[in-house]
Amino acid sequence: MSATAAEPWVGKPLKRKEDPRLIMGRARYIDDINVTGQLWASFVRSPEAHARIVSIDTAEAAAQPGVHAVYVGNDLDLEAPLPMAWVPPGVEVKNPPHWALAKDEVHHVGDPVALVIGSDRYAVVDAAQLVSVEYEPLPVVVDLEKAYEGGDLVHADLGTNQCHEWSLGGGDLEAGFNAAEVVVERRIVNHRTAGAAIEPRGVLADYRAGSLTLTSSTQVPHFLRLFLALQLGISEDRVRAIAPEVGGGFGSKLQIYGEEIALAWASRKLERPVKWVESRTEGMLATHHGRDQIAYAKIGATRDGKITAYHTKILQDLGAYLMLLTPTIPSLGAFVMSGVYDIPAVQTDIVGVFTNKMPTDAIRGAGRPEATHQIEMMIDQLADELGMDRLELRRKNFMTPESFPHETALGVVYDSGDYPKALDTLLEMADLDAIKAQAPAGKLRGVGYSTYTEICGLAPSRVTGPSGFGLQTGLWESAMVRVHITGAVTVYTGTSPHGQGLETTMAQIVAQRLGVDPQNVEVIHGDTGTGPQGLGTYGSRSTAVGGESVARATAKIVEKARQIVAHQLEASPEDIELIDGKFAVKGSPDKGMTIGEISGAAYIPENLPEGMEPGLEELAFYDPENFVFPFGAHGCVVEVDPDTGNVDVIKYAAVDDCGPAINPKIIDGQVHGGIVHAIGQALFERIHYDEDGQLVTGNFADYALPSAADVPSFDLDRTETPSPVNSLGVKGIGEAGTIAASPCITNAVIDALRPLGVTFINMPLGPQRVWEAIEEAKR
């Protein structure tokens, strides 16, 4: 029996430890944190999508009562423009300078041009309206395909709107298409969305006595510290970054924002704490967006349904600048372009294109929802063309369970999977065709499926790093586990959870191994001033990479504990195991020590093994060998009102596999949120700029986030296929629902509309678009 066999905390659907404070208003978000002597900041933002800054007159604003300073771009003597972390070997990526405050030219509506600082939160907003900026308008580039072709330029000195070209392929594409008897081509649009975290961004910069403490609503405090040090020229040891309670991020806070840098700079300049909290309108204008790509996809197959080749050319709308990961996002999808299918030849060609819009970057799924949307729509389109059942076509091309670890044509090794089992489980769970058959008079129902995988657990540094994919960082994780003298435990993780329930999940991992109650395991995160370094929460990495490092640090504790117990009981360490909450000798469970007793012995070191250090605290760093590849099968039924074009999702069933569940309730919650996120994109949400580059959807009245009333209750199940990559066997789950669900909905809408002659439609499936597609098909 192993040491993990004591209390089975792992696998229990415990309620989240963090929820009572969140639900009862006891959490401390950035807006709740104020310090003595604090000043407030407000940004003046460009109303123009593209213009030269002729002049900025700050005199009137600066003269207002309570205003301490007004700064413009050229005042900020920073060491470098804002960071972009991707230097892919052998690929030229054009990176126009992007400053915390625009210097000579603005490139999108919302680009900040001045910073007003004063003693009153309200007065700085009033004063910001008095900064008078003269703009000379320049041609505005909005349409992605036109921008790609040329014409007006976003950055004239680059001579092109094309930022970079990047390809990933494997297998003989030409031979694959030659072998194909049927070829289907589609133009698939994946429109722009916002992260729309309920808590907007906010920053409190406090520079005093030569050190900077910066509190920010961020997903990446450790990166933030690094870049603050580099941008401001402060030694890293004198910078502390804190992520307090963070009310959602969805990737939009995986960023180094100009506001963070500008506030830090101003605090140092004024030697006063300075705070800024984003308004919702600012958030929609100036917090990075996601998706926004057009794919020209081409799939070839034999008549009997064997896929022979798959090619996509992707235009990615980057917006006006490159932020931390802007150009990398479509590439993240390219690694899993062929989804769950064994396709002998696959190629993705990506072109990044500048436009006069807010930059895009990682939003939940980052590249993989786009890739999944493409392949899962193409499979349905191909099935239609072949006259074959869509599930039969899927099954025919699934990678077989025996083939894992499965190396794809792209050279990517999928760790583990059982795709037929996930699909079978889904079909047993819900009879979608029966629901479809019960459509009320005048309504159309359709069924959609999506069988997906994704690549996550972001790490392995050897693959993602400078000489591999080209990210200028490692992507390991770290954890420190401290057993206190009472047996209570504190865990420090380098991840930075903000809604994922990791305080509970990680506590369960530790509790199981130490024989304590998870309630007595506190998980500390989000502060570079405590615990070891880490790299944050994104890319569904926090359990697969961060959780594994917690497990490894805990294993070191267990090892030391066994030695102490063996010494005290005069037994051999190999014979000590955890039985009913005690570390005891195999076969005589009554003679054992609890972890509290062991830590007592460790901290009052009267009787430790010869040469052993006192204390019970361990650190582990972990860099995995491979990514992990969660997968699953989703199915849904939609009901379309053909008179109005309205689409209702009336049934949604999902089977997801993220390896052995540590906390099934938390997994379900992540899947729920993920599905709603994708339903949002498929049916409701859309960031839209008009032809002048003005943002039309700048608040939650126009940017339509779905609420609980707009989605059905979900039927969820799991299969559990362990990953061989980490000792927990786990894979990520934070993004999976979002990755799977948008093609599921879209395919269902097409299925519903087929009797009317509609065979293809792009998101967002708002009622007008659906109605227009029906009208068009009538002609």
Add this chain to the structure above:
Amino acid sequence: MIPAEFDYVAPQSLDEALQALAQGGEDAKILAGGHSLIPLMKLRMSQPSLLVDLRQLQDLKSVNADNGQIRLGAMVTHHRVATGNFGLASAAAATIADQQVRNMGTIGGTLAHGDPASDMPAVLLALEGSVVIRGSSGEREVAANDLFEDFLTTAVGEGEILTEVRFPRLEGYGYGYEKFNRRQEDWAMVAVSALVKKAADGTCEDVRIGLTHMGSVPLRATAAEQALRGQPLTAESIASAASHAAEGTEPPADLNASQDYKRHLARVLTRRALTTASE
């Protein structure tokens, strides 16, 4: 989302409120539920110098439903209208946003504001109701037909307070309310209120159709009403009448709904609302 600076008073009587408005001048504004005004202030699209809050005026919260006439104080919330068993008005009020908004927003506020996307204006129009408006020079009753002048412009003048909303119970009428929106709790893309009185022989004795968000003010679908009046209430005659619902309208288009699409919706919703009202 920080409004410009403003002063605030919460008077104890209607006279005090009128006085405060008069002293506050043209930049003074009434605050009722605040669920239209405060968002506008936060966006700085409205920058009143003084807010005169009506929350203390108990008289404006009364509900009176005697003698076939319903009289609602201006500060009666959407929630109370929705749950008051007032037929069409209740059905429409129940579709306003979510429970939180219905707990705060008021019937007087929404009618004085005159947003063509809001639900109650076209309902009052179809009910042929009226409002009572009080100013320093006295009180007047304004018919719904004369209340809505333009986009966000109503007959409620500067320094005036809408105090009461009146509409008949309309015994013998069936009603239907069809609201089409993107999300469950959204404003109407288009909404249609229908009232139908069936004659003993099954024909349509009277019909009134109100259109929401089909123009800069709420409208009556007069062509459709004319087409149905006196006709048998069959599916065919209803469909035929409904096909006239959008005649002469110039609906405001936006990202999610073109003029053509809105006209189409008006026809579909009119057919559905008339069908329900005729059952």
